[in-house]
Amino acid sequence: MAASNKEKTVWFCTSCGNESPKWLGRCPACGEWNTMVEKTVATGKPKRNAAASRAGDHKPQALSDISSAQEDRISLGDPEVDRLLGGGLVEGSLVLIGGEPGIGKSTLSLQLPLKSPSLKTLYVSGEESAKQVKMRAERLGGDASNCYIYSETLIENVIAEALEMQPDLMVVDSVQTMYSETVESSAGSVSQIKEVTSILLHFAKSSGIPVILIGHITKDGYIAGPKILEHIVDVVLQFEGDDKGAYRMLRSIKNRFGSTSELAVFEMTGTGLRPVTNPSEILMPMHEQGLSGTALSVIVDGVRPFLFEVQALVSTAAYGTAQRSATGFDSRRLNMLLAVLEKRAGFKLNMKDVFLNMAGGLRVADPACDMAVVCAVLSSNFDFALPSDICFAGEVGLSGEIRPVSQVDRRISEAARLGFRKIYVSKYASFDKKSAEGVEVVKVADIPALVRSVFKG
Numbered sequence: 001m002a003a004s005n006k007e008k009t010v011w012f013c014t015s016c017g018n019e020s021p022k023w024l025g026r027c028p029a030c031g032e033w034n035t036m037v038e039k040t041v042a043t044g045k046p047k048r049n050a051a052a053s054r055a056g057d058h059k060p061q062a063l064s065d066i067s068s069a070q071e072d073r074i075s076l077g078d079p080e081v082d083r084l085l086g087g088g089l090v091e092g093s094l095v096l097i098g099g100e101p102g103i104g105k106s107t108l109s110l111q112l113p114l115k116s117p118s119l120k121t122l123y124v125s126g127e128e129s130a131k132q133v134k135m136r137a138e139r140l141g142g143d144a145s146n147c148y149i150y151s152e153t154l155i156e157n158v159i160a161e162a163l164e165m166q167p168d169l170m171v172v173d174s175v176q177t178m179y180s181e182t183v184e185s186s187a188g189s190v191s192q193i194k195e196v197t198s199i200l201l202h203f204a205k206s207s208g209i210p211v212i213l214i215g216h217i218t219k220d221g222y223i224a225g226p227k228i229l230e231h232i233v234d235v236v237l238q239f240e241g242d243d244k245g246a247y248r249m250l251r252s253i254k255n256r257f258g259s260t261s262e263l264a265v266f267e268m269t270g271t272g273l274r275p276v277t278n279p280s281e282i283l284m285p286m287h288e289q290g291l292s293g294t295a296l297s298v299i300v301d302g303v304r305p306f307l308f309e310v311q312a313l314v315s316t317a318a319y320g321t322a323q324r325s326a327t328g329f330d331s332r333r334l335n336m337l338l339a340v341l342e343k344r345a346g347f348k349l350n351m352k353d354v355f356l357n358m359a360g361g362l363r364v365a366d367p368a369c370d371m372a373v374v375c376a377v378l379s380s381n382f383d384f385a386l387p388s389d390i391c392f393a394g395e396v397g398l399s400g401e402i403r404p405v406s407q408v409d410r411r412i413s414e415a416a417r418l419g420f421r422k423i424y425v426s427k428y429a430s431f432d433k434k435s436a437e438g439v440e441v442v443k444v445a446d447i448p449a450l451v452r453s454v455f456k457g
Helices: 079-084 105-115 130-140 155-165 190-207 228-232 279-283 331-345 367-382 408-417 447-454
Strands: 006-013 036-043 094-099 121-125 147-151 169-173 211-216 235-240 247-255 263-269 272-276 294-301 304-316 324-327 352-358 390-392 422-426 440-444
Touching: 036 190, 079 247, 079 263, 079 272, 094 105, 094 190, 094 228, 105 121, 105 130, 105 169, 105 211, 105 272, 121 130, 121 155, 130 147, 147 155, 155 190, 190 211, 190 228, 279 304, 294 367, 294 408, 304 367, 304 408, 324 331, 331 352, 331 367, 331 447, 352 367, 367 390, 367 447, 408 422, 422 447, 440 447
Parallel strands: 094 211, 094 235, 121 147, 121 169, 169 211, 294 390, 324 352, 390 422, 422 440
Antiparallel strands: 006 036, 235 247, 247 263, 263 272, 294 304, 304 352
């Protein structure tokens, strides 16, 4: 007779998934503080998962004998999502889409099969009934003739149905609502999420059916559950932006089959998410000319260059202690740039409040934005409006020098395509003269030279 499973209490780290028999203030694996949570798990010999498909006999292969042909891609009917995935969905891949509640995860995951009627899709809903999904599908429009809705939360039933149906694509909304009967804990717990994701990974790899997983995020902006969840899946896409605004950014954080740090921009409309093929249009200034405190930067996200507006407000400190606030930009880097302005260029900003905002809800990590931040801050400080037909692309160093950035040709070409008259880059940047046709490229060596050139009027 098989030994019955016993239960025990263990502690899991919510950051990395490390397991400990007792509570610890600091996780010994990842070093994070106060991340241990108590969970009840089953011990003993685990039951054989009846729903998991057999992988077959596998033998080691010589590396030289393995074919290096490109993976077959499945188009999802949305050019922006296909580009984000590296050309389409790879057979047998596991894709995780994360984001805040109401930002558009379920909308996008339902739009994809409606736009691709040639794909037989199994849409598993653990949060909504079949009627609720039907109402949302009618609002989104599209062809629903080949999309099948399955309202279920037991992962063994989901896998059994998928094996019988053999769809071209499976969507699971969401991983936090699924549970396995082999784990003695509630849905959404660390152990359940790990087990459910492992079962789905095994199913995808053995059957060749790609799976799209929807995942919630915590208040800190991380996907809920153990960090190992992001290590298991092949692709991680995360929604960014304000759920109350019209625009959403879908960013590729991890991609085993394509480039990372790609970005796709969508507009939320009454009929779903509309892809924005030219993000520069929505991130450009939407106000009258002649306002101080704004500057335009050319950044590159993945392989796509686009322009957006940097907004700054500098005012006398109202409470004695100067405030520093940055939205969509690293506040520590803002403090560094302000220190460089004071030390290397002589601008006294230590007793002034400085507020910085990246227009459009964008989060910027490209160092090429530094020059635009400096010019926006000085523009607000001097109350001097910058011309609307100039833009910036350069990194600022601690000694006040303007450093070159990558893919300068792409940035210059984008500025020329949008009709800008002038773009400021580093003196040490090298570029192809053909990319500069139609736009004047001004090279500056440091912040004093930049100020003299931009604020000479």
